[in-house]
Amino acid sequence: MTPKPDSALLIVGHGSTVNPxxxxxxxxxADEIALKQLFGEVHCVFWKEEPSMRQVLHLIxxxxxxxxxNFISExxxxxxxxxxxxxxxxxxxxxxxxxxxxCEPVGNHARMTELLMRRAAEVAPGVPPSETTLxxxxxxxxxNDNSAAAAKREVEKIGQAGGYAEVFTSYMExxxxxxxxxxxxxxxxxxxxxxxxxxxxxxxxxxxxxLGIEQEITEAASQRxxxxxxxxxxxxxxxxxxxxxxxxxxxxxxxxxxxxxxDQTHPA
Amino acid sequence: xxxxxNAALEAWLEQGFRQIGQIxxxxxxxxxxxxxxxxxxxxxxxxxxxxxxxRALSTLDEHxxxxxxKTAPTLKRGxxxxxxxxxxxxxxxxxxxxxxxxxxxxxxxxxxxxxxxxETLNRQSGMYAVTKKLTDTQANVLVGESCNSQSGCxxxxxxxxxxxxxxxxxxxxxxxPAQSPQSNRRIPLLCAEAxxxxxxxxxxxxxxxxxxx
Numbered sequence: 001m002t003p004k005p006d007s008a009l010l011i012v013g014h015g016s017t018v019n020p021x022x023x024x025x026x027x028x029x030a031d032e033i034a035l036k037q038l039f040g041e042v043h044c045v046f047w048k049e050e051p052s053m054r055q056v057l058h059l060i061x062x063x064x065x066x067x068x069x070n071f072i073s074e075x076x077x078x079x080x081x082x083x084x085x086x087x088x089x090x091x092x093x094x095x096x097x098x099x100x101x102x103c104e105p106v107g108n109h110a111r112m113t114e115l116l117m118r119r120a121a122e123v124a125p126g127v128p129p130s131e132t133t134l135x136x137x138x139x140x141x142x143x144n145d146n147s148a149a150a151a152k153r154e155v156e157k158i159g160q161a162g163g164y165a166e167v168f169t170s171y172m173e174x175x176x177x178x179x180x181x182x183x184x185x186x187x188x189x190x191x192x193x194x195x196x197x198x199x200x201x202x203x204x205x206x207x208x209x210x211l212g213i214e215q216e217i218t219e220a221a222s223q224r225x226x227x228x229x230x231x232x233x234x235x236x237x238x239x240x241x242x243x244x245x246x247x248x249x250x251x252x253x254x255x256x257x258x259x260x261x262x263d264q265t266h267p268a
Numbered sequence: 269x270x271x272x273x274n275a276a277l278e279a280w281l282e283q284g285f286r287q288i289g290q291i292x293x294x295x296x297x298x299x300x301x302x303x304x305x306x307x308x309x310x311x312x313x314x315x316x317x318x319x320x321x322x323r324a325l326s327t328l329d330e331h332x333x334x335x336x337x338k339t340a341p342t343l344k345r346g347x348x349x350x351x352x353x354x355x356x357x358x359x360x361x362x363x364x365x366x367x368x369x370x371x372x373x374x375x376x377x378x379x380x381x382x383x384x385x386x387e388t389l390n391r392q393s394g395m396y397a398v399t400k401k402l403t404d405t406q407a408n409v410l411v412g413e414s415c416n417s418q419s420g421c422x423x424x425x426x427x428x429x430x431x432x433x434x435x436x437x438x439x440x441x442x443x444x445p446a447q448s449p450q451s452n453r454r455i456p457l458l459c460a461e462a463x464x465x466x467x468x469x470x471x472x473x474x475x476x477x478x479x480x481x
Contacts, residue, residue, distance in 0.1 A: 017336040017465060020327050031320065048464050050338045051366035058370035058380070059362075061271040080393060096379075097270065 001038055001256055008041040008062040009033060011255060012053065012069045012082055013197070015046030019220035022200040023049050025246050026070050032252040039066075047077070053085035063098050066259045070246065072107035072138070072195055073150035091266055101266065103258040106251060107150050107195075113157040115248050120164075120191045123230060123242035129163040133185035135192045137178050137207060140171030148174065151195050172206060179210040182235040190239045197246030204244075213241060274354050276373045277361075280455060288455040289365050289422050290343045299352040302360065304345040313348035319356050321349055322363035337465055338366055339422045339457050368423075371458045375426075375445070383461040385411070386430040392467060399470040404433045406473050412437025414469055415459070423459035424448055 013026035026044045034042040040062050045053045056065070067086065069078045086100060087093070093100040120134050136158070138151030151169045158167045165187045170178040181190060192211060194203035199221040208214040213232045218224065221243075232239045286293050292308055294301045302322075307313055316325065329335055329342040343364070351357050361369055374380040385407055389399040402410070407429045414420045416438060425443055428434050440447045445456045 015336070017334075017468065019334050027323065048468075049336050050463070052463060054383075054461050055367035055371065058374045059367040060370075061273055063270065076394060084391060084393070 001260055003038050004064075004066075005040045006062060007039055007064040007066060008043065008060045009039040009255075009259065010056060010060065010065050010067045011042070011044045012067060012071075012086075013044055013046050014071070014077065014200075015049030016200055017048050018201065019222055021204065021221045022198045024222070025198045025244075025251065028249070029070070029252045029255055032249065033255065038256070047081060047085075053082065056086060057096055057098065060098075064101070065098055066101045066103060066262065068103045068255050068258050069105040070197055070251070070255070071105040072197060072246070073146040074105055074108065075146045078105050091262070101259075101262055103262040106197075106246070106254045106258060107147075109254045109257060111250070111254055111257070112150075112245070113154055113161065115250055115254075116154055116193055116195070116245055117158055117161065117163075118250075119193050119242050119245055119248060123193070124189065124191050124240040127189050127191070127238075127240070130165055131187050132164055132189040132191055133187040134158065134164045134167045135170050135178065135181060135185075135190065136167070136195050137192060137203075138169065138171050138195045139202060140174040147195070154195065172202060172210065177210070178207060179212075181211060181239075182237065185237060188237060190237045191242070192239065193242045194244045196244040199244050199247060208241065211239065211241060213239065271370075271373065273369055273373055274358050276376075277358050277369060278354055280372075284453060285455050286453055287450070288361060288368065289339060289457050290341065291361070291364060293357070293361075296350070299350060300354075300357045301348060301350045302357075302364075303348050304343060307345050307348075310346075312346075314346060316347055316349040317351070319351065319359035319363055321347075322360045325349070326364050337421055337463070338364065339368070339459075340420070341417060341422050365457060368457050369455065371460060372455055374460075375456075375458055380426070380458065380460045382426040382428070384428050384430050385462050385466075386433075388427075388462045388467065389470060396467050396471055398474050399467055401474045401478075402470045404429050406477065407470070408433075408435060408437045410466070410469060410473055411435050414466055415442070417442050421459070423457040425459050427459070427461060 011026050011030050013023055016022035023046055030042045030044045043059055045051050051059050069082055071077050087095055088100055088102050091102050136151050136155050138147040140148045148171055155167050155169045168184050170176045194207055196203040204221040205217045212234050228241055230240045290305050291302050292305050325347050326338055330344040335342055351360055392399050415425050424445055425435055
């Protein structure tokens with residue numbers, strides 16, 4: 001990417017009032033991108049933490065601002081909350097002497113498939129995909145969230161790529177429920193990759209209980225010294241559970257790609 | 269680029285500003301050293317040297333509890349953070365107190381309009397849409413409990429409950445920068461609009477007061 005010293009990059013994350021694990025991937029990606037010195041400034045803002053979306057005009061010096069939602073899917077946050085809080089009127093918004101360029105959420109990026117497959121391979125080293133059932137877990141339901149559709153799209157693409165004996169979508173709150181994973185998986189090995197941005201409440205604490213690898217909600221990821229003790233021998237299978245896809249450092253490249261894609265679709 | 273916060277910060281330091289929130293800023297020959305206001309006389313402080321350390325130091329309080337509100341009066345003690353120049357000082361202070369330097373700059377230049385709480389609540393949707401039902405009386409109690417500088421938040425509340433209703437549950441020193449202590453020495457932490465944490469608490473108040481059924 002050509003450096004943009006007169007532009008700022010704004011990464012928008014959900015954040016959490018409960019633990020720092022939700023905002024951490026956003027802040028890490030911002031640090032990595034800032035080191036590349038491609039933008040005059042790199043900032044994060046959050047829905048539930050500080051700095052908030054409402055503070056952008058005070059946070060950022062530059063007048064030209066690329067806004068990249070670090071969200072898995074288009075939905076309630078990318079279509080309702082972020083535009084409302086940042087007062088965006090479309091892909092390009094002129095506001096208070098600033099230009100906001102609203103990019104696609106990271107989860108829409110074509111590389112998601114590759115990153116999910118890479119994460120699945122990493123978490124189960126030496127385990128043949130031909131004897132493995134892969135689950136991509138999304139949130140499901142929740143207002144007009146399209147996370148279920150995004151997970152389905154990725155599962156179709158992974159299936160087309162071949163390799164895994166079977167690939168399924170599953171969700172926390174709608175069928176097919178991840179809690180019933182053993183009813184779907186026919187293979188001796190099972191790999192589960194959460195299609196979430198962070199190892200927050202859902203992917204680190206809720207899903208492990210639904211899988212059966214924890215009996216009750218554990219402490220947050222940031223409070224534990226050992227991330228996971230893969231593999232788990234459960235319900236007659238060998239199960240591997242990865243960290244959320246959004247913790248993948250390559251998301252920094254995806255964020256930059258979304259900026260480049262914006263420039264291609266909206267030439268100055 | 270119309271704004272230049274580094275230049276503004278330099279000017280504030282020249283004017284004698286030496287504190288922001290719970291942090292004391294001490295100019296040195298080769299940069300700046302920051303400490304907790306209660307630690308200025310201590311000699312056993314753990315040294316840090318990177319702006320990124322500010323994030324780690326401000327994430328949890330001294331009991332290990334997460335601090336989603338960076339301006340809560342719970343910054344932990346025992347550290348000393350030294351940076352070599354103004355640019356890194358700004359990054360460090362932005363990590364400790366996100367957007368607060370910029371908010372003060374906007375305030376000084378007449379660009380920090382305060383948004384009444386009613387306006388903030390009325391635009392909420394989804395699970396927070398119910399906060400529209402918060403009464404002015406409930407709002408004032410909530411603000412007094414949640415935004416006070418002793419146990420809630422160190423920001424000065426610039427907004428009103430509504431155009432007609434002021435905040436009456438906080439002392440003038442927590443509402444007006446001119447009336448806050450050491451206003452010629454402290455970079456004020458300014459709140460121009462209720463945060464999501466307060467909106468979330470407003471939701472709890474409304475839910476609790478809703479008639480059963």
